[in-house]
Amino acid sequence: MESHRQSFLRWTARGRSHWRSVAALAIATIVIVHAVVSAQAPAAGGEWTTPAGTLEGTRFSALNQITAANVGQLREEFRFTTGVQAGHEGAPLVLGNTMFVVGPFPNRLFALDLNQPGRTRWVFDPRADRFAQAKACCDVVNRGAVAADAAVGKVIIYNVLDNTTVAVNAATGREVWRTKLGDPATGQTMTMGPIVIRDKVFVGNSGGEMGVRGFIAALSVNTGKEVWRAWSTGPDADVRIGSRFNPFYAKDRGTNLGAAATWNGTTMWQRGGGTVWGWLTFDPATNLLFYGTSNPGVWNPDIRLGDNKWSAAIFARDPDTGDAIWAYQVTPHDAWDFDGVNENIAVDLTVDTVPRKLLVHFDRNGFAYTMDRRTGEVLKAEKFVEHVNWADRIDLVSGKPVESVPSKRTHEGVNVRDICPGAPGGKDYQPAAYSPDTKLFYVPTNNICMDYEALKVNYIQGTPFVGASVLMKPGLGDTHRGAFIAWDAATATKVWGIEERFPVWGGALATAGGVVFYGTMDRWFKAVDAKSGKVLFQVQLESGIVGNPMTYTGPDGKQRVAIYSGVGGFAGAVVSGRLSTDDPYAALGAVGVMADLPQFTPPGGAVHVFRLP
Numbered sequence: 142m143e144s145h146r147q148s149f150l151r152w153t154a155r156g157r158s159h160w161r162s163v164a165a166l167a168i169a170t171i172v173i174v175h176a177v178v179s180a181q182a183p184a185a186g187g188e189w190t191t192p193a194g195t196l197e198g199t200r201f202s203a204l205n206q207i208t209a210a211n212v213g214q215l216r217e218e219f220r221f222t223t224g225v226q227a228g229h230e231g232a233p234l235v236l237g238n239t240m241f242v243v244g245p246f247p248n249r250l251f252a253l254d255l256n257q258p259g260r261t262r263w264v265f266d267p268r269a270d271r272f273a274q275a276k277a278c279c280d281v282v283n284r285g286a287v288a289a290d291a292a293v294g295k296v297i298i299y300n301v302l303d304n305t306t307v308a309v310n311a312a313t314g315r316e317v318w319r320t321k322l323g324d325p326a327t328g329q330t331m332t333m334g335p336i337v338i339r340d341k342v343f344v345g346n347s348g349g350e351m352g353v354r355g356f357i358a359a360l361s362v363n364t365g366k367e368v369w370r371a372w373s374t375g376p377d378a379d380v381r382i383g384s385r386f387n388p389f390y391a392k393d394r395g396t397n398l399g400a401a402a403t404w405n406g407t408t409m410w411q412r413g414g415g416t417v418w419g420w421l422t423f424d425p426a427t428n429l430l431f432y433g434t435s436n437p438g439v440w441n442p443d444i445r446l447g448d449n450k451w452s453a454a455i456f457a458r459d460p461d462t463g464d465a466i467w468a469y470q471v472t473p474h475d476a477w478d479f480d481g482v483n484e485n486i487a488v489d490l491t492v493d494t495v496p497r498k499l500l501v502h503f504d505r506n507g508f509a510y511t512m513d514r515r516t517g518e519v520l521k522a523e524k525f526v527e528h529v530n531w532a533d534r535i536d537l538v539s540g541k542p543v544e545s546v547p548s549k550r551t552h553e554g555v556n557v558r559d560i561c562p563g564a565p566g567g568k569d570y571q572p573a574a575y576s577p578d579t580k581l582f583y584v585p586t587n588n589i590c591m592d593y594e595a596l597k598v599n600y601i602q603g604t605p606f607v608g609a610s611v612l613m614k615p616g617l618g619d620t621h622r623g624a625f626i627a628w629d630a631a632t633a634t635k636v637w638g639i640e641e642r643f644p645v646w647g648g649a650l651a652t653a654g655g656v657v658f659y660g661t662m663d664r665w666f667k668a669v670d671a672k673s674g675k676v677l678f679q680v681q682l683e684s685g686i687v688g689n690p691m692t693y694t695g696p697d698g699k700q701r702v703a704i705y706s707g708v709g710g711f712a713g714a715v716v717s718g719r720l721s722t723d724d725p726y727a728a729l730g731a732v733g734v735m736a737d738l739p740q741f742t743p744p745g746g747a748v749h750v751f752r753l754p
Contacts, residue, residue, distance in 0.1 A: 184577075184653070187694035189235045190288040192334035193572065194650075194691065197487040198422035200574035202692045205653040206700040207753060212656050212668045212678045215751040218701065219258035223251065226744035227717045228687050228709020230570065231285030231334055232648070233748055234297065235693035236311055240703070241288075241297050242748050246274045246281035248301045250309055256696050258750065263314030270303035273325040276603065277302055277332065278350040279711040279728075280718070284420075284570070285334035285689075289342065292363045293317055298342050300331040306344050308365060318365035322346065322358060328603045329353045336421045338430065338460045341368060345417025349435045349480070350729075352606035355416035355452075357432060359463060369463035373415030373434045373451050374399045380451060381463045388467050389517040390540035398450040405446035412600055413445075414438035415452040419482025419570055423460065424498070427515055430460040431500060433471070433481035441595040441608030442476035443553040449474055453481040455502060457517065467517040469540060472506050476551040477531055477593065478564040478609075479506040484572045485514075490580060490631045492520050501630045503573055503584055505566025506542070508535055511630045523633035525626070526567035526586050528616040531560055551609070556594040563591035563613045564729065565644065565711055572689060573628075574649035574657065579671050581636055582628040583657045585645035587712075588616035589734055611730030622734065625649070625659050625667075627674060637674035643738060646712050648689030650702070658702060660686025662713060663741040666704050666749070682706040684745025685738070687713055699752055707746035708738070716744050 184203035185194035193200050207215070223229070223244035234241040239262060240253040250265040274281050286299035288311065295311035304323035309316055322344065323329035328351025335344045341359040349355065355373035360366065371381040380399045388394050395402065404410045415434040422431045437445055437452040453472040458465055471481045486501045492511065500514035507529035511521040522535035533545035544550060551557050571585040591613045598608030615622050623644035627636040643662035650658040651671060660666045662685040668678035685708030692702045709717030714728040715735050725733030 188237070189232070189691045189693050191336055192231060192285040192287065193420065193422070193484070196336060196338070196423040196425070198420060198484050198572070199486060199488065200572060200648065200650055200689070201576055202650065202652045204692055204694060204700045207652065207656060207702065208654040209656055209670050209677055211753060214753055215668070215678055215702070216754060218750045218752045220747050220749045221251065221253055221259050222747045223249070225746045227707065227746065228280040228282040228713055229705035229707030229746050230282040230687050230710055232689040232691040232705065233703055234286055234288055236288045236295060238696050239311065241286060243283050243286050243299050244746065245283055246302045248283055250286070250297060250299065252314055265309045265314045265316070267301045267305065267307050269301050270325060273303035273330055276325045276328050276348070276351065277330045278347065280709040280714055282332050282710055284332055287335050287337050287342065289337040289362050291317065298335055298337065298362070300333060300335060300344055302330050302332065304329055304331050304346065306331070306335070306342070306360060306365065320360055320365040320367065326603050327353065333418045334420070336423060337362060338423050341460060343421050343430065343460065345432070347416050347418040349414030349416045349438055350605055350607055351603065352412035352438050352600050353416060354411060354413055355434055357417045359460065371458065371463050371465070373417065374410040374413035376400050380465060381458070382465045385459070385464045385466055388469065390469065392473065392540055393468055393470055403448040403450045407445070409438065409445045412438045412606065413449065413452060417482065419480070420484040420572060422485050422487055424487040424514060426498065428459065429457045429466060429514065431455065431457055431485040431487065431514070433483060433485065433502070435480040435482050436475050436478045439598060439606050439608050440478055441553055441598060442474060442551060443595060444608065447474060453479060455481060455485060455517070457514070469512070469517045469519070471504050471510070472542065477560060479504065479566055481505070482570065483568060486573065486575055486582070487514055488575055492631050499630065501575070501582060503568045505562070505569060506531070507562045507567035509628060509630065509633060511633060521633035525584065525628055525635065526562060526588065528561035528588065528590055529567065551593045551595050553595040553597065556592055558592045559590055559617060560593055561590040561617065562587060563589035563734070564611055565589055565731070569646070569711065571646050572648040574651040576651035576657070576671055578653065578655065580629070580631065581671070582630055583649040583651055583659070584626050584628050585647060585649055585659060586624050586626055587644040588619055588622050588624060589613050589644065590616055591730060607729070610726060612725055613730040613734035615734060639669065639674055639676070643735070644712050646687040646710055650690035650692060652692060658690040658704070660688070660690065660704055662686065662708055662738060664706070682749055683747065684708050685713060685716070685742035695752070701750050701752045703748055703750045705748055708742050708744060713738065715739060716742060
């Protein structure tokens with residue numbers, strides 16, 4: 142009999158079937174640190190203790206032993222297999238002489254001894270509710286953990302798919318606390334990588350395609366007790382909007398905009414999506430926590446007329462109180478599944494001769510936003526991928542998209558063809574990196590368009606709530622389905638790009654050695670010159686890459702680079718879910734554009750570590 146997990150992944154919006162979840166410390170002190178880094182941008186050092194390496198989300202490392210001159214000599218030191226063949230998103234952590242790896246569901250946490258590469262010190266099993274794997278959208282992935290100082294000492298904190306956040310003693314592998322934040326029976330899951338700010342850890346939920354209402358929550362690092370929760374939709378009190386809230390644009394000002402006022406006078410906001418399944422960042426200078434919210438809770442836009450706040454939006458909050466300071470809705474009344482959850486990178490740059498504290502955001506809608514992170518003002522917004530036709534531009538005065546081709550807006554009963562980008566966006570979850578040396582952002586991108594027909598749908602708790610039939614295709618007239626690009630956010634221009642056969646579904650890493658790392662879905666792990674984009678190193682792994690590279694200093698004082706293999710996620714569901722390619726609409730249309738992926742990669746699941754000879 143087919144499992145619940147398999148049946149959910151096979152489900153499509155046309156009702157064909159149910160798809161399953163597309164469905165040490167001493168060593169660090171001797172590391173050579175690049176001199177120009179500290180004043181310009183934060184950087185990771187010998188350890189990697191938070192999903193992005195830094196709270197600001199730069200994914201930049203000050204380690205510089207691996208350079209453009211010697212990166213071609215990298216050799217694999219060891220690999221560790223997690224025992225799960227599913228999408229391996231996220232990245233490992235390194236704390237002292239231990240590497241920590243969180244696998245996809247059932248979300249075991251592995252502690253690897255770096256003194257004896259590949260040896261397991263301990264394994265923590267969170268005893269995940271197996272019912273959750275049938276509820277996850279877009280594969281049973283996990284986007285990583287965070288290390289923190291707690292009363293008991295060092296702990297590793299991460300989310301389990303069944304809506305549980307756990308803290309594990311880093312030395313012993315014993316559970317310190319666990320907090321249940323939701324019920325998978327409602328369709329809610331958790332896949333995001335948390336961050337820690339002082340004494341709080343911040344987490345968010347997944348499940349917009351199941352009619353889930355999104356939130357972000359602050360938990361005590363010491364006890365796991367929930368300190369505050371801010372919902373993405375609903376009345377101002379639920380969203381924690383009060384007297385301190387001061388959006389830059391008039392479109393985002395008003396009272397109780399997250400409720401009936403922008404949901405056509407209905408209670409649709411109660412199933413409004415806006416989940417917080419992507420990346421969180423923090424700026425110590427302004428004491429602001431930044432994150433994005435996902436698509437509205439049903440893909441049929443005619444069911445939820447209005448702006449549908451605060452879905453597809455960027456929030457800035459006080460992490461101590463949860464108070465919203467400003468918000469900017471990137472895609473009002475999203476009719477294309479353009480989640481706003483992509484990373485918000487905090488950097489300082491000069492824009493038009495003025496030094497600025499910036500927030501840089503590459504949205505699924507195909508526009509790259511250079512924003513003032515203190516106010517939410519959009520300074521520049523330009524298309525960072527080639528095919529964007531749902532909107533012509535972003536009006537910097539109003540902050541609104543200008544839809545010059547209204548026929549690209551989707552409606553119930555109309556099959557709107559050749560919308561660009563497709564639902565996975567110009568870039569999905571896969572995070573960009575920033576180098577203060579080149580002042581460039583390194584961005585994994587998709588080149589996908591789609592046909593989209595909105596359909597009638599009824600809400601039944603715990604079941605898919607989508608209401609759309611989607612068929613995806615490569616970018617108009619193109620054969621490549623992805624590219625890795627360098628972007629100048631100060632001028633909003635592309636500097637160089639590398640075309641790839643498939644979407645570049647893994648993240649980027651920039652280093653002080655002048656090297657940038659990324660991986661591809663057809664199994665290549667690559668290093669390129671940060672200035673020119675010239676490929677300096679590449680090696681083919683045993684499965685496609687949808688994870689994020691990281692780097693650290695080993696016990697011998699030498700720099701390493703690590704990457705997950707294990708294809709999956711939204712784009713790789715055809716492999717990880719072992720789907721038939723006969724139905725191009727499966728996995729919400731992803732199979733239509735990725736039907737040949739199984740020819741280039743099998744499923745897998747491992748961490749690979751590389752070092753110089």
